[in-house]
Amino acid sequence: MIPVHSEAAFEAGLAELRAFNQQHAVRGRFVALYLGLRLMGDRMAPLGSVERTTASEIQAFLDLMWTKTHRAPPLNVLTAPFGRGGPNSGYSTVTGMFAPGNSTATNTWRNNLGIQKGVGCVASPELIAELTSHEDPRAACPHFVHDGHGHVCALSHPAARYRGEKQAIWLARSDAGFQVVNLDEPSAFEPYLRPGGARIPVYALLAALYCFAPLAVYPVRREVTVAEFESDFGFPPGFVDTTFDCDPNSPANARTINAADVSDSSSVVDVQPRESAGVGAPLPMLPEQVILNSGIQAEITVGLLFEAAGWTVFYTAGQQGLGYDLRVESGHTILHIEVKSSVGFVRPVLTASEWKAANTLGESFILAVVDFVGSDRQTIHFVHHPARSMSALERTTVSYVLPRDLWEGVAVPEVPTST
DSSP: OOEOOOHHHHHHHHHHHHOOOHHHHHHHHHHHHHHHHHGGGGSSSSSSSSSOOHHHHHHHHHHHHTTTTTTTTOEEEETTTTSSOOGGTTTTTTTTTTTOOSSSSOOTHHHHGGSSSSSEEEEEEHHHHTTTTSHHHHHHHTTTOOOOSEEETSSSOOOOOOOOOOOOOOOEEEEEEEOOTTTHHHHHHHHHSSGGOOOBBBBHHHHHHHHOTTTTOOOOOOOOOHHHHHHHHTHHHHHHHHSSBBTTSSSSHHHHHHHHSHHHOOOOOOOOOOOEEEEEEOOOOOOOOOOSSSSSHHHHHHHHHHHTHHHHHEHHHHTOOOSSEEEETTTTTEEEEEEEOSSSOHHHHHHHHHHHHHHHGGGGEEEEEEEEESSSTTTEEESSHHHHHOOEEEETTSSSEEOOHTTTTTTTTOOOOOO
């Protein structure tokens, strides 16, 4: 286990990841992006669905995920956990801010989402699904062509020229946004998580990921285990054990664990939620530097409304398979809130786990719909027991679309009164 508020464990883990990179040439920025896409889970639109996830939503999540709360802004986003992070020791600002001495705003993740040196692809979802089963998806693509000077994507206009390397395909991209592929395919993770067959020391990685992460990112714990890492990131059973170096006695892991064991116990903060909550963390603060108009902003906005109405709020977003973002309590009453938001009008799409929660939890499940989040047009609607109030339109991607003309007729503008 790694204590999540141990600076000694964090620094030891970073040192081990950077030593691993020097030996095995890890594509560290892409490892950070791959893990972010996995951790986003249901926040990412799946390949072939009717929805898209915007670049700003992905960037905001990655910025928050890699923010380190023990460092003062602006250089507090760990954009290079494996090193080679330039003059700022692997740290940067959040997207859109200006790092000290820079004349342009930070756009750490943007190029990595693209085609030229990124993981995006503009082919059809059907072709992308077929390509990801290949060992080298880019080379297998019929639109990956050589124009006499180098390889280009023939579908993009103007033709995107590959910049000396080609990455895996993780994202289908269009003008409307992104959809994520099946990240369990070997072509998606092998070149990154097992460079040259080497395995990343998992305890060092846990320290880099979990230590000093903002409350909104992971379930609240004092310590994190390998099994919890597997669950948080939605890895298939056994994936972590076969993909990462999970031997606590291997040198890199042992050094990280030993650093945690001998660290000052005063650096470990007890942040467990109160026992009666059952599941969830205190509602987190939204860091000022995180881009607004994101799902996280909407979740916190709704949570604050419930707090103002007298409810005790626990933040549960990001917990795989739970099916709701907030758990609120007042007296003996418990409600479960799923938040859906957009910078425009929302067409809620519920995942299989969210629709299951809506049916299972019944009267205690509320869908909060936030139109025009973060703008002066922001409006919040509360749909009580949506599984009873309407029939969802089931898509083949196993998500559930709630037509606006159906839920709007039963939505109310008020937070439920506490008891």
